[in-house]
Amino acid sequence: GENVEQHPSTLSVQEGDSAVIKCTYSDSASNYFPWYKQELGKRPQLIIDIRSNVGEKKDQRIAVTLNKTAKHFSLHITETQPEDSAVYFCAATLVGDFGNEKLTFGTGTRLTIIP
Amino acid sequence: DTEVTQTPKHLVMGMTNKKSLKCEQHMGHRAMYWYKQKAKKPPELMFVYSYEKLSINESVPSRFSPECPNSSLLNLHLHALQPEDSALYLCASSYRTGDYGYTFGSGTRLTVV
Numbered sequence: 001g002e003n004v005e006q007h008p009s010t011l012s013v014q015e016g017d018s019a020v021i022k023c024t025y026s027d028s029a030s031n032y033f034p035w036y037k038q039e040l041g042k043r044p045q046l047i048i049d050i051r052s053n054v055g056e057k058k059d060q061r062i063a064v065t066l067n068k069t070a071k072h073f074s075l076h077i078t079e080t081q082p083e084d085s086a087v088y089f090c091a092a093t094l095v096g097d098f099g100n101e102k103l104t105f106g107t108g109t110r111l112t113i114i115p
Numbered sequence: 116d117t118e119v120t121q122t123p124k125h126l127v128m129g130m131t132n133k134k135s136l137k138c139e140q141h142m143g144h145r146a147m148y149w150y151k152q153k154a155k156k157p158p159e160l161m162f163v164y165s166y167e168k169l170s171i172n173e174s175v176p177s178r179f180s181p182e183c184p185n186s187s188l189l190n191l192h193l194h195a196l197q198p199e200d201s202a203l204y205l206c207a208s209s210y211r212t213g214d215y216g217y218t219f220g221s222g223t224r225l226t227v228v
Contacts, residue, residue, distance in 0.1 A: 034216055042221070043205065043220065043222055044158065044217075045219070049216055051215070089158075101146070102160055103158075103160065103217065107157055108157055
């Protein structure tokens, strides 16, 4: 089965600086890589995702890059703000014929933005 | 409607009780999931219902049993749970044609006493 490793486990960044979180996956067949943000006591929320036919995707201050050869993908947050403080999870899966996604999550990164 | 609704939000149950968690979505998603999340850990997949087919994580004990009455509803029946089953139980749905990505419900925080 799929195995996803995520680093670092904690990250503190000065407000306005950039943050980078990295994940590696084991199953070369995986074709979908979402990132979730989870604030304390709340549900995980999808913030950005990337499919295996794309190398990079950007949405305002958030970007994700994918290197299929090396089997790793990264989340980049620029111009960080206090509201970016949360736990971030990467995930990987092979989206099947019926569209179901059995996500395997990374262990999470606790991001703290220092005002 | 762009939400996954879970009830109850909190549940305290004894080890001899039987209870059910409920999940509902009206986004036309054809796959629904139950995840378990312990504190400071990532969500772990328990069950998937996709196009009326059940897929089970084999590590999930039989005291948890899912039920899918229709494509919009997913229940999780609980029986004879153990204190270590205390966790946040998250329901999610996915797959509308052309769309990937889960929508999670707000979860049920379960405490087994």
